[in-house]
Amino acid sequence: MAVIAAVTPAKPAQAPVVFMAGGPGADTFDDIPFLVDSGLNKDRELIIMAQRGNLYDQPDLACPEIDRSNAQAVGLGYDAQEAEQLFLKAVKDCRDRLTADGTDLSAYNTTQNAADFADLRTALAIPEWNVYGYSYGSNLALTYLRLHPEGIRAVAIDSVAPPQVVTLPWTWGSTAEGIDTIFDACAAQPACKDRYPDLRRTLTEQVRKLEARPLTLNVPPPSGGKPVKVVLDGGALLNLIVAFTPRPKDIPAALEELANGNPERFAKARAAGSVQKVGEFAHGLTNSVACSEWAPGYSEPDVLKAGRKAFPGWPDTVLAQVPQLPFQYPACGIWDVADRASVQRVATVSSVPALVISGTFDVKTGASWAKGVARNLSGSTDIQVPGIGHWVVPQSPCAQSVLASFFARPTAPDTGCVDGLEPEPFTIIPR
Template sequence: MNKKIFILGLLMSLIFMGVLSACNSTDVTPTPTEVAVIEEATPVPATEEPTAVSTETAVPTETAAPTETAVPTETPEPEATATTEAEPTEAATTDTLFTFVPASCQFDEPVGFDVECGYVTMPETHADPENGRTVRLHVAIFKSDSDNPEPDPIVYLEGGPGADALETVPLVFADRFAPFLANRDFIMFDQRGTGYSEPSLACPEYTELAYDSLDLDLPQEEEIAMTVGIMQTCHDRLAEEGVNFAAYNSAENAADLAALRIALSYDEWNVYGISYGTRLAQTLMRDDPSGVRSIILDSSYPLSASLVTDFATNADRAFDTFFAGCAADAECNATYPDLETVFFDLVAQLDETPITLPVTNFLTGENYEALLGGDDLIGILFQSLYSAEIIPILPQLIYEVRDGNTQNLGLLLSSFMLNSEFFSIGMQYSVQCNEENSFSAPGEGEASIAEFPNISEAFISGAEVDDQVCAFWGAGEADAIENEAVQSDLPTLILAGEYDPITPPAWGVLVGEGLSSAFFYEFPGLGHGVSVSGDCPLSVTLAFLDDPTAAPDATCIAEMGGPAFEIAGAADEEITLVPFTADLSVAVVAGVVPEGWTDSGFGIFARGRTALDQTLILQQAVPGFDSAMLVELLSGQLELEGTTETVGSYETETLTWSLYELELQGLPVDIGVAEDDSYAYVVLLISSSEERDFLYTAVFQPAMSALNVP
């Protein structure tokens, strides 16, 4: 997972909407989706498994033995057609199979991109399309920036299995995928069982339990029983809705993909998968390679590997890589000595005496208290190693927690919990129970995890949950071919990250052994999803797309080093203020902002120095509004802590500003408001306690001095 967590951007978007509502504006309808929240990722997204209830991190380690058998691998050759008459809510018929039906995008379209959306109806079971059971895939085609794009688009395969591809588009597309539009269209779709596709195998019951059980301190047996029980509830609900769990696997998924190309009338395309998306791509290479120009496998998941027995080995390797990386970095080692010892001593301390920290659901604004033990800390470190943006701050984070500062840890846990909102865990169980558990016996996962006692307690209960859930899930038993390495001569690019905790570089090498036209590259200092984690892997990926038959220029890898570990107590940054203007619809404002801060829209600028950096400044003006009321509105919208009483004033050449000091989840919030005959003005700075005084002088006061409506 590869993520910068500009979570407060989502909250900040509420400010402008609230101001408009209070003003009773009727002629302007701005959308808060212009505010960047998550740059990804995470993991995607989030592309990977969400942190599960209380003390376990959900991972695909199912090991039960299902009994049903239904895994067809052949793909009918549909005729490509298109129609504009059907709406997404209409029932599908056999006449509309394999037909692209244009429809409104179900997600908020990111600003500045030309996107066409629709649905394609597929048979639930491709080997029996006449049985009348269907699934509908929601598809988005992002148009190339080129006036003369290449005829072969890129189709992106999301990970998981079970991650939603389209719901996070407004949050991540500009940062992650926009570069791919230079020469080609870029196609994204929600795979069967996920996101806006129908039916969805999401389990909101599980997500609700994950939040509601954060503060529970249960014996492991009770926690397992509670989780298994909620998955049984989800399973029974989906079964009553008519879901055939044995039809949600990679073979059917790949058949969807092959039919989708024909439905969209493309002669050939480039298939690009991350994480589970690479397993899906390999299944397509095996079952129906027609029309595939090239394959990109980022963070490879081999069919012949076992997540059941290899999971703990992969996690332990990544932990060793991380601790060794800091030890080998002179500055990191000097600032955070004996990091591995400090970490596991902290794990033992938290096992003995758990701590409580605040967690927020950033979609609903609800706050929770999480009880954090040592196994939870191990799970958080594991999940963090997905992200190239989070890895550099981990040594500092570990020492912060040791010293009693859990603010960033709570923010990180909140972010990981958010992943479950964009994830279909029912689809994950359908795929993994079929494709992993068919080739292992109950208890194998637990036994392999127990071989690593330092980390076993964080994962062993999850393996037991998976055993029990797979026993009743009804995902079917996979054919032997689903456990065999794929052989292909398709041009393939294989990318791997040194720190990847779930799909190690060795798995990329393993996949490449069966591919005669493959190029493999490992990138130092990066985690999971390397193609969207930096300029070097992106340039290699784009070069491969230009000519998949030739080795891409990868000389930039030699210039990469390990992670640029964040060092606490570093000298204050040098601030250079530059002018800006922002169109707020109700007013155009002008002022100054630090150079290099990211424009998130609506006069909001985020620093984003690290993945957890919540430093931002908001500068707005609202016509005909009382400044005191504006403070009350801001405080209510953001649920700020403290009293809305002035603590002083600040005089500029044209305005007298009233000053307020509040807090947001422990972060200092400085607010200045002023008004003239036409407008109420507001400047709001969110910072950290360590930097507050510096940024107050260097950024906040100059912003008040410069803000105006031209």
């Protein structure tokens, strides 16, 4: 745990902000620079606590085995049998190592995470505090608000993953929504529309082409170093877009270059995966949450069905894999944790003041899903920031301003800067 002092000395009664990170499994302390740069501690303390199982916790649910398999996988087809075997062996090796030490993998879930934060407030003797969470942290914040509302002054959630709807098939709808919004924004800018007149067709053609005939290339990672072998197929292309590599403003240009025989932007982004920070990401926490809360009640055919609905006509080999979570169902068969879907997939209904923040270019947690959450929060303010992707606040000075005004006046935040905002111009490559 860390407490970041307020830049401007706060009044004694001013409630601090507690942060809930995304993932699940990301190193919470890595996010501190983004939070400080976003002004979260401008006039109140910022409290940081890693979720159970993260880096520096005991036990730490890191899986170096998975990090190493992911680094190797860039040289294989995204959905290739060899990639699956490599990944599943890493999952088994990690599980075997953790459980040999007596770790109960079913004890790592959102309910327990929420209870930990409730215990933290009590331990620190804080009468009330503000909560800010993004991505999975929004899911955790909503669960925390539902189960432990006492002492919560206000809740801000960013890039919302609603507990009641998040499942593995659900991810396809978010992916399609975000990509469609990016393409629509290009069509609304005359220069972009003129240069890239049919991005949907271009993307579909490239996914089909690469899935049928993957490219094998040797390229250096963006961080430099020796060239590495990468395989760029349809699944890899789609997942690079979901990961925002390249950035949304560069996606039309990158697709145009790819269609004209220049795959460099995507290939270098794929090569970045060969440089893994071994042991820093808690893949074990990801698996414990995904397998107990997101996977139950659905199956691999349900993922494929959702993919076909989102992207009609795309190859089944691409659509069969959950975006960003390939081979998750067989991985869950290995991870073997208790089904918690019925206790976790519950909407949070509350009158506690809430700020719901979404980016229109978010392809991981589609902006439209936040509206359903906001309807259940009677004291909520719901904003969508145009042209911003996943985790809005660090990317948007306007969102930072709204968040600051919300914590100052939770029932009447100033959202005026959102009016009239438009996505920045897309990158235009010369003809």
